[in-house]
Amino acid sequence: MYDVIIIGSGPAGLTAAIYSKRAMLNVIVAEKDYMGTGQISVTERVDNYPGLYGINGFDLGEKFRDHATQSGAEFYEGQAVSITRNKDIWNVEFADGSTLSAKAVIYAAGTSYRRLEVKGGDKQRISYCVVCDGAFYKGKTVAVIGGGDTALGDALYLSKIAEKVYIIHRRDEFRGNKSLQAQVLAAGNVEPIMCATVAEVKGDTKAEAIVINQNGDLREIAVDGIFCAMGSVPNSDLLKGVCNLDNSGYIKADEDCKTSELGLFAAGDVRTTPLRQVITAAADGANAAVSAEKYISGLVFGK
Numbered sequence: 001m002y003d004v005i006i007i008g009s010g011p012a013g014l015t016a017a018i019y020s021k022r023a024m025l026n027v028i029v030a031e032k033d034y035m036g037t038g039q040i041s042v043t044e045r046v047d048n049y050p051g052l053y054g055i056n057g058f059d060l061g062e063k064f065r066d067h068a069t070q071s072g073a074e075f076y077e078g079q080a081v082s083i084t085r086n087k088d089i090w091n092v093e094f095a096d097g098s099t100l101s102a103k104a105v106i107y108a109a110g111t112s113y114r115r116l117e118v119k120g121g122d123k124q125r126i127s128y129c130v131v132c133d134g135a136f137y138k139g140k141t142v143a144v145i146g147g148g149d150t151a152l153g154d155a156l157y158l159s160k161i162a163e164k165v166y167i168i169h170r171r172d173e174f175r176g177n178k179s180l181q182a183q184v185l186a187a188g189n190v191e192p193i194m195c196a197t198v199a200e201v202k203g204d205t206k207a208e209a210i211v212i213n214q215n216g217d218l219r220e221i222a223v224d225g226i227f228c229a230m231g232s233v234p235n236s237d238l239l240k241g242v243c244n245l246d247n248s249g250y251i252k253a254d255e256d257c258k259t260s261e262l263g264l265f266a267a268g269d270v271r272t273t274p275l276r277q278v279i280t281a282a283a284d285g286a287n288a289a290v291s292a293e294k295y296i297s298g299l300v301f302g303k
């Protein structure tokens with residue numbers, strides 16, 4: 001039996017592994033993807049992780065994983081399919097039928113973004129993160145797809161970088177909050193296109209144009225970049241009924257990463273948090289490991 005099972009080897013899970021090992025805990029990191037390092041591995045360039053300006057996302061993930069390995073963390077390749085508690089022991093079952101048991105679980109399974117599934121909409125041409133990629137579009141024309149707070153916030157963020165921003169929304173009004181809407185409209189270089197859906201993305205290795213369907217009429221708009229803000233989905237299905245989730249499915253946990261259940265901790269993008277980035281996920285991993293260590297010490301010493 002382990003002290004801690006960590007689910008997910010993205011920045012949150014790998015940092016939790018490093019801090020758990022420093023606390024002398026017997027820890028195993030379970031990851032569904034072969035040598036996976038989470039979402040950051042798919043981005044070409046990371047400009048906002050301190051000390052590693054311009055690093056390739058894959059390389060950053062590798063550095064995290066190497067660090068966890070050198071710290072002595074054990075890894076397990078498998079997709080967790082259920083997490084249950086029997087008295088003070090947590091059992092994690094995997095897709096192949098195997099089971100691991102531990103005194104505590106740190107759940108760091110991240111999110112998956114809702115993808116733009118249209119012709120030409122593969123991941124080379126679409127960005128899902130303005131904080132990460134917005135700076136590459138200085139003085140250019142971009143389109144944001146979506147109508148909620150994230151899309152409006154993205155349009156506002158990009159309005160300060162790009163020359164022109166289209167915001168394409170399928171309804172006749174935005175869902176996001178009114179003050180954000182007012183700021184977007186006041187920006188001067190944001191053009192809302194309402195009642196429109198994306199029919200196609202044109203371009204070779206990068207976006208060159210977007211074809212929209214507005215009330216049945218197809219129209220092509222030249223763009224240099226496309227930002228999809230149709231929302232993210234937390235990978236929390238297997239915790240439904242196990243601990244408290246918010247209405248969107250994010251695991252309710254504060255900065256100490258404690259969930260509603262003793263011995264179950266949530267770290268990184270999968271928890272309720274105001275910012276979903278590598279740095280906040282890594283910070284969560286550290287906090288979750290320290291909280292787990294405190295919890296386990298309480299058990300060990302019978303407190």
Ligand SMILES: Cc1cc2nc3c(=O)[nH]c(=O)nc-3n(C[C@H](O)[C@H](O)[C@H](O)COP(=O)(O)OP(=O)(O)OC[C@H]3O[C@@H](n4cnc5c(N)ncnc54)[C@H](O)[C@@H]3O)c2cc1C
Nearest residue numbers: 008010011012032038039080110132268269276277278281
């Ligand atoms: C395209 C893109 C570009 C980005 N660029 C930047 C950037 O430049 N700077 C920045 O700070 N942030 C960036 N981000 C955000 C950043 O990647 C995330 O905030 C960060 O990776 C979150 O880390 P995490 O560990 O919480 O989750 P994730 O990185 O999502 O890792 C979760 C891991 O859990 C695994 N997993 C999921 N379910 C299971 C299961 N059931 N069993 C086992 N394993 C499971 C997944 O395979 C994954 O490896 C970007 C995100 C994307 C998508």
